[in-house]
Amino acid sequence: MNTPNISRRTLLTRAAVITGTALAMSLPASQALARPAYEGPGTYTVPPEVRAAVRRAQERNKRVLTGIPSKNGWEMENVADDGGSIHTRPVPGTPFAGVAVRMGEVEAVLVHVVRRFHYEIDALHQGEVVGWRKPGKVRKGLPEGNQASGTAVQIRPGHYPPGVRGGFFPHEEIVVRDILAELEGVVRWGGDDRKPDESLFYVDVKPGDQRLKQVAAKLWGWRDEPGAGAGTAVDVLAGERRGEARKLAMSQQAGV
Structure with missing residues (x-):
C-alpha cells in the first residue's frame, strides 16, 4: 500500500509528538516527572531528556487538543500547521x-x-x-x-x-x-x-x-x-x- 506524500519536516514533527505523547500517556504526569524509571537496586533516574519530552507533549496537547469531538466523532483541534494532526x-x-x-x-x-x-x-x-x-x-x-x-x-x-x-x-x-x-x-x-x-x-x-x-x-x-x-x-x-x-x-x- 502506498503512503501519503508527507514532507520530511512533517515526519520528524510527528515522530517527536508520538514519542512525547507515548511517554506522557504511559504514566500519570506526576509519576513520570517524579518517580525513577527503575525502582530496584541502583540509582538510575528518569533522564532529563525524557522528562523534557513529557513536558513538551503535555504542553503540545494543551495547546492543540480540545478533547471535544466534532459531529462525526473526530477530535477538534485548536490550531492548524502547529504540531497537531x-x-x-x-x-x-x-x-x-x-x-x-x-x-x-x-x-x-x-x-x-x-x-x-x-x-x-x-x-x-x-x-x-x-x-x-x-x-x-x-x-x-x-x-x-x-x-x-x-x-x-x-x-x-x-x-x-x-x-x-x-x-x-x-x-x-x-x-x-x-x-x-x-x-x-x-x-x-x-x-x-x-x-x-x-x-x-x-x-x-x-x-x-x-x-x-x-x-x-x-x-x-x-x-x-x-x-x-x-x-x-x-x-x-x-x-x-x-x-x-x-x-x-x-x-x-x-x-x-
Missing part, C-alpha cells in the same frame, strides 16, 4: 496553495473531492476552498463543526449558501454523486443534510473505520496506475457508475 496539504493540479485538513486517510479522500470538483465541475482558485476552521468559528452541533476536526471542506461557500438547495446544475450534481460513490460513502455531501449546505463535504465515518482505510489505500494506489484517479476521463453517465451513485444517494438521503 491538521496541516495545509497540497491539492495537485490546482493553482492554490492547499487546504488545511487532517493528514493521512482523511486528507486522501477530501483532496480527491476537491480535485475532481476542479477538473470536472469548475476550476477552483485561491480562497475558494476552506478546510479547517477554529472550533470557536463553527457551530459544533452541525456538520460544519467537522471542519474544526479537519475532516470537512467547503468548496465555494459564497456560491452555495447554507439553507439553500439547487445551487448545482443537474450535470454538476451527477458529478458530485459520482465522486461520493467513488469514495464508497465515506464522504457525505452537505446538500443531503436536513439543513443543507451544498458547499460542504465531510467524512461520514468515525476514527478507525476500516472503510476509510480501504478507500484511502485505493486512492493512493491510483497515483501509480495510469488512467486512474482524479483528472482522468470518466463517464459519469455509464450505467454501472450511475447505478452505484443513485444507490448511495438514496442511502445517504434516507439517513438524514
Whole structure:
C-alpha cells in the first residue's frame, strides 16, 4: 500500500509528538516527572531528556487538543500547521496553495473531492476552498463543526449558501454523486443534510473505520496506475457508475 506524500519536516514533527505523547500517556504526569524509571537496586533516574519530552507533549496537547469531538466523532483541534494532526496539504493540479485538513486517510479522500470538483465541475482558485476552521468559528452541533476536526471542506461557500438547495446544475450534481460513490460513502455531501449546505463535504465515518482505510489505500494506489484517479476521463453517465451513485444517494438521503 502506498503512503501519503508527507514532507520530511512533517515526519520528524510527528515522530517527536508520538514519542512525547507515548511517554506522557504511559504514566500519570506526576509519576513520570517524579518517580525513577527503575525502582530496584541502583540509582538510575528518569533522564532529563525524557522528562523534557513529557513536558513538551503535555504542553503540545494543551495547546492543540480540545478533547471535544466534532459531529462525526473526530477530535477538534485548536490550531492548524502547529504540531497537531491538521496541516495545509497540497491539492495537485490546482493553482492554490492547499487546504488545511487532517493528514493521512482523511486528507486522501477530501483532496480527491476537491480535485475532481476542479477538473470536472469548475476550476477552483485561491480562497475558494476552506478546510479547517477554529472550533470557536463553527457551530459544533452541525456538520460544519467537522471542519474544526479537519475532516470537512467547503468548496465555494459564497456560491452555495447554507439553507439553500439547487445551487448545482443537474450535470454538476451527477458529478458530485459520482465522486461520493467513488469514495464508497465515506464522504457525505452537505446538500443531503436536513439543513443543507451544498458547499460542504465531510467524512461520514468515525476514527478507525476500516472503510476509510480501504478507500484511502485505493486512492493512493491510483497515483501509480495510469488512467486512474482524479483528472482522468470518466463517464459519469455509464450505467454501472450511475447505478452505484443513485444507490448511495438514496442511502445517504434516507439517513438524514
